[in-house]
Amino acid sequence: MGRPPLNKDTRLCISLAGRPSNIGTRFHNHLYEVLGLDFLYKAFTTTDIGAAIGGVRALGIRGCSVSMPFKQDVLDLVDEVEPSARIINAVNTIVNDDGHLTASNTDYLAVQRLIDQYGLEPDRSVMVLGSGGMASAVGAAFRDRGFATGTVVARNETTGRALAERLGYDYAAEVGSRSAEVIVNVTPIGMAGGPEERQQAFDADTIAQAHTVFDVVATPAETPLITAARQAGVAVITGAEVVALQAAEQFERYTGVRPTPEQVAEASAISRRD
Numbered sequence: 001m002g003r004p005p006l007n008k009d010t011r012l013c014i015s016l017a018g019r020p021s022n023i024g025t026r027f028h029n030h031l032y033e034v035l036g037l038d039f040l041y042k043a044f045t046t047t048d049i050g051a052a053i054g055g056v057r058a059l060g061i062r063g064c065s066v067s068m069p070f071k072q073d074v075l076d077l078v079d080e081v082e083p084s085a086r087i088i089n090a091v092n093t094i095v096n097d098d099g100h101l102t103a104s105n106t107d108y109l110a111v112q113r114l115i116d117q118y119g120l121e122p123d124r125s126v127m128v129l130g131s132g133g134m135a136s137a138v139g140a141a142f143r144d145r146g147f148a149t150g151t152v153v154a155r156n157e158t159t160g161r162a163l164a165e166r167l168g169y170d171y172a173a174e175v176g177s178r179s180a181e182v183i184v185n186v187t188p189i190g191m192a193g194g195p196e197e198r199q200q201a202f203d204a205d206t207i208a209q210a211h212t213v214f215d216v217v218a219t220p221a222e223t224p225l226i227t228a229a230r231q232a233g234v235a236v237i238t239g240a241e242v243v244a245l246q247a248a249e250q251f252e253r254y255t256g257v258r259p260t261p262e263q264v265a266e267a268s269a270i271s272r273r274d
Helices: 023-035 050-056 075-078 107-116 133-144 157-167 206-210 224-231 239-255 261-271
Strands: 011-018 040-042 065-066 094-095 099-102 127-130 152-153 170-172 180-184 212-215 234-236
Touching: 011 050, 023 239, 023 261, 040 107, 050 075, 050 094, 065 239, 065 261, 075 099, 075 170, 094 239, 107 133, 107 234, 107 239, 107 261, 127 133, 133 157, 133 180, 133 224, 180 234, 212 224, 224 234, 239 261
Parallel strands: 011 040, 011 065, 127 152, 127 180, 152 170, 180 212, 212 234
Antiparallel strands: 065 094, 094 099
């Protein structure tokens, strides 16, 4: 179909992240092209989140994706916070309706969809490694799907204990000899370009005792943890799946158009090309 030529009425959507990537830019712009939508998507970083969100409002930027480390900072900068973000005290999506900014969390919604899609039963125990905004989204998604037995593992005792308390889960400073049927990495361990790129978030014994290994790291999709789990014959859920589902939800909120699963899969594949 093809996107219309850029013009004064082209609507802009952006992302704000501490470490911007090309994933969202490629994903959204590909779908604009396929669906013939007069939109443009661009990634940004900032050292002044207040001014950046003020710009979203003042310039009529239609949508804004929010990533680390801004997910909690923007809560006080918007006009309305939907339950998906209020529950976990973290935002990843802002929609601008004529200057009225509404915040939500499509990470939370995406994780719930994956729990349902993979048929994870709520009587299974879950262990969440991490205590930041995304860990809050993941933990709340499991809790709200009925997973009552869980542990939050975090080196930061203050944020780790606080998250565990909110979820009604146990807290531990390290994995140690602990195990769970569903283990989830929600830290940068294994992220491409980071200092822990080649490290594995859980050891071999912990992986072997799990029913499902879930790594929220999006780049690369095949993290050291996912590779180790596959080799051990353990079921996996990848960060690439989370990103695709949450981005599709964002796309619909920004444009009013829901891409087909096939279009989402194609956009996701294109977003990861070197």
